[in-house]
Amino acid sequence: MQKKKNHGKTFAGLVAIVCFLAVVLVLDQIIQPTDSMAMLLKVLQKASVYALAAVSLNLLTGFTGLFSLGHAGFMLIGAYTYAIFTIEPLQRDVVYQYYDAAIRVSFPQMLAQHLGGLGTVLGVILAILLAGAVAALLGWLIGLPVLRLKSDYLAIATLGFAEVIRAVFQWGKLGPVTNGSNPLKSFVRINSFKLTLGGTTLSLSTFVPVLLAVVCIAVIVLLINSSYGRAFKAIRENEIAAEAMGINLARHKMLAFCTSSFFAGVAGAGMAMVLGIAQANNFKSAMTYEILLMVVLGGIGSVTGSVIGATLFIAASEWWLRGLDSGTFLGINAPDIFRNGFRLVVFSIVIMIVVLFFRRGIMGDKELPDLFRRRKKTPSKAKGGQSHG
Amino acid sequence: MLRIDGLRVNYGGIEAVKNISFQVPERQIVTLIGANGAGKSTTLRTIAGLVRPAEGRIHLQAEDITGMSPDKIVSKGITLVPEGRRVFPDLTVLENLRIGAYLRKDSLEDDLNWVYSLFPRLKERSWQSAGTLSGGEQQMLAVGRALMSRPKLMMMDEPSLGLAPLVVKDIFAIIKRINQQGVTILLIEQNANMALHIADTAYVLETGRLTLSGTGKELLSNEAVKKAYLG
Numbered sequence: 001m002q003k004k005k006n007h008g009k010t011f012a013g014l015v016a017i018v019c020f021l022a023v024v025l026v027l028d029q030i031i032q033p034t035d036s037m038a039m040l041l042k043v044l045q046k047a048s049v050y051a052l053a054a055v056s057l058n059l060l061t062g063f064t065g066l067f068s069l070g071h072a073g074f075m076l077i078g079a080y081t082y083a084i085f086t087i088e089p090l091q092r093d094v095v096y097q098y099y100d101a102a103i104r105v106s107f108p109q110m111l112a113q114h115l116g117g118l119g120t121v122l123g124v125i126l127a128i129l130l131a132g133a134v135a136a137l138l139g140w141l142i143g144l145p146v147l148r149l150k151s152d153y154l155a156i157a158t159l160g161f162a163e164v165i166r167a168v169f170q171w172g173k174l175g176p177v178t179n180g181s182n183p184l185k186s187f188v189r190i191n192s193f194k195l196t197l198g199g200t201t202l203s204l205s206t207f208v209p210v211l212l213a214v215v216c217i218a219v220i221v222l223l224i225n226s227s228y229g230r231a232f233k234a235i236r237e238n239e240i241a242a243e244a245m246g247i248n249l250a251r252h253k254m255l256a257f258c259t260s261s262f263f264a265g266v267a268g269a270g271m272a273m274v275l276g277i278a279q280a281n282n283f284k285s286a287m288t289y290e291i292l293l294m295v296v297l298g299g300i301g302s303v304t305g306s307v308i309g310a311t312l313f314i315a316a317s318e319w320w321l322r323g324l325d326s327g328t329f330l331g332i333n334a335p336d337i338f339r340n341g342f343r344l345v346v347f348s349i350v351i352m353i354v355v356l357f358f359r360r361g362i363m364g365d366k367e368l369p370d371l372f373r374r375r376k377k378t379p380s381k382a383k384g385g386q387s388h389g
Numbered sequence: 390m391l392r393i394d395g396l397r398v399n400y401g402g403i404e405a406v407k408n409i410s411f412q413v414p415e416r417q418i419v420t421l422i423g424a425n426g427a428g429k430s431t432t433l434r435t436i437a438g439l440v441r442p443a444e445g446r447i448h449l450q451a452e453d454i455t456g457m458s459p460d461k462i463v464s465k466g467i468t469l470v471p472e473g474r475r476v477f478p479d480l481t482v483l484e485n486l487r488i489g490a491y492l493r494k495d496s497l498e499d500d501l502n503w504v505y506s507l508f509p510r511l512k513e514r515s516w517q518s519a520g521t522l523s524g525g526e527q528q529m530l531a532v533g534r535a536l537m538s539r540p541k542l543m544m545m546d547e548p549s550l551g552l553a554p555l556v557v558k559d560i561f562a563i564i565k566r567i568n569q570q571g572v573t574i575l576l577i578e579q580n581a582n583m584a585l586h587i588a589d590t591a592y593v594l595e596t597g598r599l600t601l602s603g604t605g606k607e608l609l610s611n612e613a614v615k616k617a618y619l620g
Contacts, residue, residue: 227491230480234488237477244437244471246463246492246538301479365479 009369017214021207028206039319041206045190047314048213049270054294054306055217056263061292062301062365063224064256065236067155069288070142073162074261076169076283077138078131078268083184083278084177085127091186095179102176108188124188128212128269135265136258138165143257147250159285169280183279190273209270216263221303223259232256297354299361304368309361321347390415390573391436391467391542396445398428398435405431407597408445413542413590418564418574420584420605422618423594429577430472432594433544436575437469438462449542464492466541473550474531478520482511485519485530489537497537504533507563525556532563542573549580561587581618585609593618 024044031037053075060066085107092101107130108123115122146157168174170181178184193204223229231252234242243249272278290313298309323329324343332338354362391413398406406428413419421429434440436447438459447455449465457465468489477485486504490497505512508529514522519530528548535543548564549557557580565587568574578584585591588605593614601608608614 227487230484230488231491233480233484234477234491237479238475240439241471241475241477242488243439243459244463244469244475245488245534246460246468247488248458248460 013369017218021211021214024210025202025204025207028203039322043311043315043319044206045209045274046318047311048210049267049274050291050294050314051307051310052213052216052270053264053267053291054298054310055220055303056260056267057291058295058298058300058303058306059220059224059232059263060256060260061295062299062306063229063236064232064253066147066253066256067151068158068257068260069155069285069292070158070162071260071264071291072283072285072287073158073165074135074139074264075268075271075287076162076165076280077135078265079272079278079283080169080178080184080268080280081131081134081265082127082269083187083272085130086124086187087184088186095184095186096176098182099175099179101179120188127188128266131269132262132265135268136262139258139261140254143254147253147257159288162283162285162288166280166283178280181280183277184272185277187272187278189276191276209274212266212270216266217303217307220259220263224303228252228255293351295361297351297358297361299363299365301365302361302363302367305361305363305366308363308368312362316350317343317347390450391575392448393432393436394446394448396432396435396447397443398431398440399443400431400440404443405597406435406442409594409597409599410445411592411599411602413573413575415573416568416571417589418568418576418587419590419592420576420578420588421592421594422578422581422584422608422614424618425579426596427594428597429594430546433469433546433575433577436462436544437467439469460492463538466539468535468538468540468543470531470535470543470545470548472546474524474527476519476522476527476530476534479518481516481518482522482530483515485534486511486515486537489534490539492538500537500539504536507536507566508533524552525559528552528556528560529563532560532567536567536572540572542575543567544575544577546577547579548576549578549583557583581614582609585614 027041027044031041053071057068057071060068084103085105087095087106089104089106089109092104092106095101106123107126108120111119111123111126113119142158142161146154146161149157169178171178172180174180190205190208193208195202195204224232231242231247234245234247235249235252239249268283275282294309294313295306296309297313298305298307321329321343324338324346325340326338329338393412394410396406396409397404409428409432421432423429431440435442438454438457438461441456445455446453449467452465454462454465454467477488480488486501487497490500510526511530511533514526519527522530532545532548545564548560552560561583564574564576576584576588585605585608591603591605591608592599593601593608601611601614603611609619
């Protein structure tokens with residue numbers, strides 16, 4: 001009976017996600033860049049990338065109990081890998097203006113020569129997968145020494161490695177590959193995603209990053225609900241008991257770390273796509289803290305919480321509180337107070353309030369569907385408690 | 390079934406177990422009793438593979454399992470109910486039980502029913518998170534979780550720790566029942582009285598050495614044991 005119920009739940013979830021994707025697709029068409037609602041699309045694009053990053057960090061921090069602060073480093077790797085392998089061949093020498101570009105492979109163009117439009121799509125997908133794979137590989141290498149550490153020590157070590165990665169990518173000697181401290185540009189970005197169907201052109205610039213996030217988060221959710229996910233949670237709850245149950249700690253920690261790095265790399269690729277630029281300087285530890293904040297705000301150990309946390313964070317900082325910087329907020333025009341930087345002051349206060357009143361984040365460790373289920377179950381639970389209490 | 394030969398274990402810089410040898414015959418309840426720091430827990434943790442011995446061999450049936458990793462040892466049929474229960478507090482009772490069977494790929498239905506028949510209370514609470522159970526229920530869950538790996542040998546580290554006397558009685562009755570259903574049991578206890586009453590074979594461990602052995606009844610009437618452990 002439980003299985004049937006779960007199937008119903010999964011089906012309802014799928015329907016909700018498909019509806020959401022359809023709405024995004026429609027919004028993508030009807031909102032023009034000049035509209036006042038254009039911000040909504042921008043927020044959706046950025047929030048979907050951050051949501052993926054937050055969920056992948058949550059897989060590590062919330063579900064496996066590994067407190068890692070190296071996320072920005074893995075996103076950087078993903079962003080660069082994606083950018084390098086999708087730069088337009090004709091633009092490559094312009095982008096690498098001070099160096100002689102070493103990698104001259106561009107997946108979308110390469111595959112487009114053989115497969116046409118489909119090749120471009122496959123090329124982009126290939127570059128995204130490669131971005132994740134390179135990040136995961138590096139995650140594995142870093143994980144070998146670092147995963148022996150516990151709690152705060154692990155956080156410090158991963159933080160250090162992330163900074164090392166950033167420094168290496170800015171290193172002039174690696175310029176032919178990374179373009180030194182100069183940004184990578186002219187690669188495939190979200191504006192180029194269009195679908196031409198019988199004369200009408202559909203814009204996919206918001207749909208694609210949202211779809212990317214939805215697919216990746218779905219994979220992470222499947223992993224969390226598998227027996228591996230259960231082992232991760234057991235490690236989080238009690239390492240000694242988990243080990244006594246026959247869970248190989250080193251192997252499972254490494255699996256969680258590499259998976260998290262993989263999706264951080266994919267999120268980095270998404271970030272490059274959305275921003276249209278990949279520069280090591282953007283991936284400072286401040287980015288990791290932002291993502292960690294989203295995870296904490298949403299609820300450590302809740303996937304939907306991370307998504308909500310990321311969306312609210314991006315919407316607030318990029319859209320709703322913008323007015324605080326530019327003079328007019330909620331119809332109040334006070335250019336002396338509402339000027340550059342004031343937004344961050346208000347934002348910090350809002351975060352403090354949220355953290356004070358939602359100690360365990362917005363969702364705690366519950367998922368969104370749990371909230372609906374719980375309401376129905378409460379009376380029967382109370383009865384069960386009475387007969388034993 | 391389990392044979393320990395000349396086991397020495399260093400733990401935290403001291404020699405916690407100094408050359409002990411003993412056997413756990415099949416289908417028996419064997420108990421190691423002793424005071425705090427006698428090396429009981431270290432012995433169990435070494436058998437479970439959580440600690441590596443400095444010297445000595447551990448054989449399960451004919452196979453040498455010394456120094457194997459804990460997951461290998463669990464899959465050989467040895468399971469440990471750790472001291473202080475250590476259930477996974479934020480997971481539900483059912484999830485706790487599922488993790489107990491983590492290394493098994495076959496159907497769990499029969500074993501779940503078996504555990505639920507031993508502990509009907511767990512079935513009632515299967516959707517509750519384990520942290521909300523009472524101490525006795527958590528101990529039952531820890532035992533049930535261990536049984537889910539379908540062990541040949543179940544090792545228990547102080548199952549009576551921190552439980553009310555009536556609950557302790559229940560737990561020991563269940564240990565006896567599990568044993569009657571064919572699971573060999575290695576039990577370590579500070580509550581020597583209870584342990585000796587159900588044990589077929591018993592050993593006394595003092596500061597890392599085995600000093601006495603015999604059947605549970607023999608040790609119950611032994612003057613030295615009476616004086617030191619039974620009060």
